[in-house]
Amino acid sequence: MHDIRFIRDNPDAFDRALARRGLAPEAKRLIALDELRRAKILELETAQARRNAASKEIGEAKKNKDEEKAKGLLSEVAALKETMPKMEVEEKTASKALDDALAQIPNLPLDEVPDGKDEKDNVEHHRCGAKRNYAFAPKQHFELGEALGQMDFETAAKLSGARFVVLKKGVARLERALGQFMLDVHTSEPHNYTEVAPPLLVLDQTMFGTAQLPKFAEDQFHFFPDEVLREHARQTIEIVWKQALDFVTERGMAGARAKEGTFEKGEFDYRVNPDRRWLIPTAEVPLTNLVRESIMDEAQLPMRVTACTPCFRAEAGAAGKDTRGMIRQHQFTKVELVSITTPEQSKDEHERMLSCAEEILKRLDLHYRVVTLCTGDMGFASQKTYDIEVWLPGQNMFREISSCSVCGDFQARRMNARYRSKDRNVRHVHTLNGSGVAVGRALIAVMETYQQADGSIAVPEALQGYMGGLKTIEKQ
RNA sequence: GGAGAGGUGGCUGAGCGGUUGAAAGCACCGCACUCGAAAUGCGGCAUACGGGCAACCGUAUCGGGGGUUCGAAUCCCUCCCUCUCCGCCA
Known part of the structure; x- marks a missing residue:
């Protein structure tokens, strides 16, 4: 705002x-x-x-x-x-x-953000690691997972429809291990984020605070209690009935068809509804809103929090995109990093956050590059965004695995989150968020990167302790 | 879900229809005292919006919304939240 x-x-x-x-x-x-x-x-x-x-x-x-x-x-x-x-x-x-x-108006880009129309105009910032050579044609993660009998999209579709997955055995454990590993790295020195287990269901005002609302309601899952829906239906029917009655009284039955489609929805306010809950699309939402409507002390800043949570996205605008595999799911796990800072701290904090996210990929020994998003590709609330793209040998391309954004006071205004500075003035805080990193996509990257000729997956050294010493995921 | 109690400034806590934006204490800031500190004394100390070059003035806010009244923190209705007890439940 x-x-x-x-x-x-x-x-x-x-x-x-x-x-x-x-x-x-x-x-x-x-x-x-x-x-x-x-x-x-x-x-x-x-x-x-x-x-x-x-x-x-x-x-x-x-x-x-x-x-x-x-x-x-x-x-x-x-x-x-x-x-x-x-x-x-x-x-x-x-x-x-x-x-x-x-x-309805998005945040303004910082001066140094490159101008551009879409993702093709993003600018590569740096690379880390290198593509590995495989003595065989590397497979995609879903080919590997299905062959192992540990990744099942068909069963998931029976339970929940498209864009869900059932993981089992080693692959399921690998996902859990990744989340644990990431949290452990971020909550210890020198990253020092505080671990938080936030609610996954939030109110309208919370979604408004981080700017998922009002503009991006279609991308989210939400629900109303039954009695609210029943009441809404009752009111709508009443209104439609009254309009129909008025119309017929006025012009007789013959003219009714002409008015088809003009009946108004009931007086149901879709913008702010206290009875509605949303499934969080990212832990950025509850973590950032931790400071909503509060006045922090400058000494408490920067405040750094992290959480590993499921994330839910309707993927309304992505019909037909990435339909195969786990790249784009309605539900996925992600470790999120959020920082609350003073206006003076936010730019440095952005670089720091990026390096915290990179650290995860370095320890997993995954090849990646960092790009600075151009003005046309940035999210609504962002002033500047770095994406980390991990190399997927099976797909033979870089795919986004993390996105780190600095939002200035844009979200703080929407949340009314402030701090008292040393000179006793009350000012809005700055907010930052970044994935540290997306667990589902990290799983994909590990599987594709560490695949072996026989279809088994070597467990990265950093994760073996989280897998009970397991060194290889094989068909059982 | 049932019964009861309660929500006032950063915190504790008074006020229960008319200089009350709100006593008092704590915390915090400034000054004095001191070589320095503690203790003490004096003073200051909410937020948002609007008007004004400014000094400053106005409006709103005592959980949210609505009502009664010339006038509401104070009375009424309603919703939310917290606490205690009972029931149910992972």
């Missing part, structure tokens, strides 16, 4: 930054909404000030037994109160219009 005062003071810079993301200018429209809002506030507050002053005068007049004066004031307040409800509604409407518009 942007600060409207910044936009007011720097409309051209704001629009130029949006243009770098390939977006149309917004400053003029936003400033107009803001002016309307402020005019309405002024109008309302002037009336309230008069009402309050008059009320005090009434108190005094009554104390002085000046009934005449009290009466006059009373009628003045009565007249004022006639017009005030309308002002209140107008003020609320104007403020909401501005807030809604602001909530």
Whole structure:
């Protein structure tokens, strides 16, 4: 969420930054909404000030037994109160219009972020490790997993539909080992993140805080309690029934077809609904919101937290993409890193976070590269993002395994997360998040990288302690 | 799920219809005292929004929303949350 005062003071810079993301200018429209809002506030507050002053005068007049004066004031307040409800509604409407518009606008890229349209314009930052040579044609992870009898997509589809998997035996344990290993690395020196086990189900305002809402609702899984859905259905039917009745009364049955499709949905607010819960698409959501609506002490910053959680994504826009294998699932495990910092700390923290994520791949001895995302490929809340792409020999390409973003105060504004600086001022914190790393995709990378000619998987040294000393995953 | 108690500033805690944005204490900041520190004394100390070049002024906020009233932290309704007891349950 942007600060409207910044936009007011720097409309051209704001629009130029949006243009770098390939977006149309917004400053003029936003400033107009803001002016309307402020005019309405002024109008309302002037009336309230008069009402309050008059009320005090009434108190005094009554104390002085000046009934005449009290009466006059009373009628003045009565007249004022006639017009005030309308002002209140107008003020609320104007403020909401501005807030809604602001909530739809993505964060601005930092100066050093490369301009570009899509992932083809991302810029390689550096590489680590090298492609291995195989004396055979390397297979993809699902070929390996299915041949081992430890990765079962068909059964998963029976249970849950497409984009789920059932893991078994060594492969299941390998996934667990990866998560444990990553958490252990991040919670010890020198990374020093604090381990957190957060809720996986969150409220609307929490999803709004990290900017999954309102714009990306279709990418998420959510649910309402049954009684809320029943009530909604009841209201909708009532409204449709009434509209149909009105229409028929007005024009007779013959004209009814013409109006097809125009029946409105009920007055069910899909934007903020206190009865709704969302499955988290990433632990970034609960971890970042840990500090929502609070004022931190500067001494507590930077605050670093990590969690290993399941993540749930509807993958609505990815129909037909990566349909084979575990690359793109509705449910996957991920270790997430989140830092809460002061504005001065966030840029260094971003580099630090990237190196923490890289450390995992180094210890697993996986080949990867780091790219700086271009303006057109960055996420909604991000000011700057590094992706880590791991080499998959079976797929013969680099695939994203981590994404580290610095969000500035964009999320902090939405969450109202602040800190008290040493000079006693209260300011918004900066937030950062990154995968450290995606466990599902790390599993894929390990399987494809460590595959052997006979289809077995060598267990990386760093993981053997987590696998009870197991050195090879083989068919059983 | 049932019964009861309660939600006030960073914390503890008063207020229960009219200079109460809110006593008092703690914490914190400044000053004095001191070679320094402690102790003590004096002063300061909420957030957001709006207006103003500024000094400053206004509005809102005592869990959320709604109502009564000229006026609500105080009265009424409703929702949420916390605690205690009972029931159910992984």
